[in-house]
Amino acid sequence: MRLTTKGRYAVTAMLDLAFHSQIKPVTLTDIAARQTISLSYLEQLFARLRRAGMVKGVRGPGGGYKLCRNTNEINIADIISAVDESLDSTKCRGEANCQKDQACLTHALWMGLSEQIRNYLENISLADLLEKNQVQDVAKRQHYEVHQAIEVHRHSE
Amino acid sequence: MRLTTKGRYAVTAMLDLAFHSQIKPVTLTDIAARQTISLSYLEQLFARLRRAGMVKGVRGPGGGYKLCRNTNEINIADIISAVDESLDSTKCRGEANCQKDQACLTHALWMGLSEQIRNYLENISLADLLEKNQVQDVAKRQHYEVHQAIEVHRHSE
DNA sequence: ACTTAACCTAGTAAAATAGTCAACTATTAG
DNA sequence: CTAATAGTTGACTATTTTACTAGGTTAAGT
Numbered sequence: 363m364r365l366t367t368k369g370r371y372a373v374t375a376m377l378d379l380a381f382h383s384q385i386k387p388v389t390l391t392d393i394a395a396r397q398t399i400s401l402s403y404l405e406q407l408f409a410r411l412r413r414a415g416m417v418k419g420v421r422g423p424g425g426g427y428k429l430c431r432n433t434n435e436i437n438i439a440d441i442i443s444a445v446d447e448s449l450d451s452t453k454c455r456g457e458a459n460c461q462k463d464q465a466c467l468t469h470a471l472w473m474g475l476s477e478q479i480r481n482y483l484e485n486i487s488l489a490d491l492l493e494k495n496q497v498q499d500v501a502k503r504q505h506y507e508v509h510q511a512i513e514v515h516r517h518s519e
Numbered sequence: 520m521r522l523t524t525k526g527r528y529a530v531t532a533m534l535d536l537a538f539h540s541q542i543k544p545v546t547l548t549d550i551a552a553r554q555t556i557s558l559s560y561l562e563q564l565f566a567r568l569r570r571a572g573m574v575k576g577v578r579g580p581g582g583g584y585k586l587c588r589n590t591n592e593i594n595i596a597d598i599i600s601a602v603d604e605s606l607d608s609t610k611c612r613g614e615a616n617c618q619k620d621q622a623c624l625t626h627a628l629w630m631g632l633s634e635q636i637r638n639y640l641e642n643i644s645l646a647d648l649l650e651k652n653q654v655q656d657v658a659k660r661q662h663y664e665v666h667q668a669i670e671v672h673r674h675s676e
Numbered sequence: 677a678c679t680t681a682a683c684c685t686a687g688t689a690a691a692a693t694a695g696t697c698a699a700c701t702a703t704t705a706g
Numbered sequence: 707c708t709a710a711t712a713g714t715t716g717a718c719t720a721t722t723t724t725a726c727t728a729g730g731t732t733a734a735g736t
Contacts, residue, residue: 365522365636368693373632389712400695409714422703423711438632475530475595475643479522482639486632525724546681557726566683579734580680 363480369442371399372407376441379417380433380488387426407445414444434489439480520637526599528556529564533598536574537590537645544583564602571601591646596637 375393382388390408394401408427411417416436417427429436532550539545547565551558565584568574573593574584586593 363522365520365633366693367521371694387712391712402696403694405714406694412714419713420703421701421711421713423705425703425712427713475640476522479636479639482636483632523724528725544681548681559727560725562683563725569683576682577734578680578682578732579736581735582681582733584682 363439363442363476363483364446365442365479366446368407369446371397371403372411372441372445373438375399375404375407376411376416376429376436377488377491379427380429380436380492383426383428386424387420387428389426392426410445411441414440416440416444429488432489433492434487436488437484438486438488438491439483442483443480520596520599520633520640521603522599522636523603525564526603528554528560529568529598529602530595532556532561532564533568533573533586533593534645534648536584537586537593537649540583540585543581544577544585546583549583567602568598571597573597573601586645589646590649591644593645594641595643595645595648596640599640600637 374397378393378397379388382392390401390404393399394404408417408419412419412427415430418430419425419427531554535550535554536545539549547558547561550556551561565574565576569576569584572587575587576582576584
């Protein structure tokens with residue numbers, strides 16, 4: 363389990379999606395504007411999230427992305443590992459032969475540690491994060507801001 | 520709090536050091552050989568660890584590095600943040616103005632999450648890791664291996 | 677003096693991150 | 707049907723970080 367900015371982008375985008383897609387699909391353009399992440403980078407991230415079966419793309423006008431599961435069924439660990447490619451965290455993926463065909467210190471240590479962090483993040487769902495008031499307030503503010511900043515003719519709630 | 524290979528290298532090296540420096544200082548050359556990390560990269564990492572006051576270098580023959588504190592007083596979070604430079608995890612270090620002078624979603628979310636992970640890793644000390652039998656066994660094996668592989672005339676315990 | 681090993685600096689190759697550009701396909705509104 | 711929307715894909719670029727190399731200087735022990 364690695365924790366990088368890439369994973370943070372993915373979690374942030376998913377949180378934005380979870381908040382705004384309750385009525386209709388959300389376009390990556392909107393998420394990009396609200397979270398100041400480049401559209402093309404979001405496309406890369408969402409391509410992985412889609413392949414991981416976490417989001418579904420809806421094409422055509424009024425389309426966008428929506429979640430495949432409920433917010434309480436999507437956890438942070440899944441999001442991060444979906445975009446992080448889970449690159450061999452110890453050079454010898456599970457084979458324990460990174461060092462002269464033997465288990466290395468890294469293995470004994472980091473595998474366990476990594477697993478504990480994963481368990482921890484698995485127990486935090488998107489729903490948990492959405493419940494936090496602070497997040498909701500910020501998201502609401504950003505939501506209206508985008509509506510003011512960019513001309514939006516469609517779905518004026 | 521970021522979790523990358525760099526941090527893992529640092530933790531691994533510190534664990535190696537904690538295990539082997541109980542009698543006398545440990546040279547980076549030895550750690551490099553045991554953990555298959557390049558010597559110069561270790562030097563970089565230990566320069567940071569030294570500046571963070573976690574290790575102390577002893578120059579001259581018989582020198583090397585030793586821990587400044589007890590193994591139960593050094594936690595994983597400290598090691599990682601010592602080498603990871605704690606690069607602004609949200610683009611607006613604590614100022615919460617990353618996006619149009621307002622708190623962004625990233626802030627509300629990741630700051631809290633990051634803090635929780637930090638708290639978690641803060642409660643794991645080097646001593647905790649050393650107590651695990653598996654780690655000790657591997658370390659012991661590597662210890663003797665190096666003595667066989669490389670000609671070591673000094674400090675044959 | 678000579679060796680050892682920390683300490684320091686600069687550079688560099690490879691990888692990951694972040695983003696761009698352009699073409700294409702599916703869907704839907706008109 | 708046609709045009710607009712928006713996802714999908716791939717190839718390509720720039721920046722940053724990671725990991726490592728090469729060369730030195732400094733301090734301490736023999």
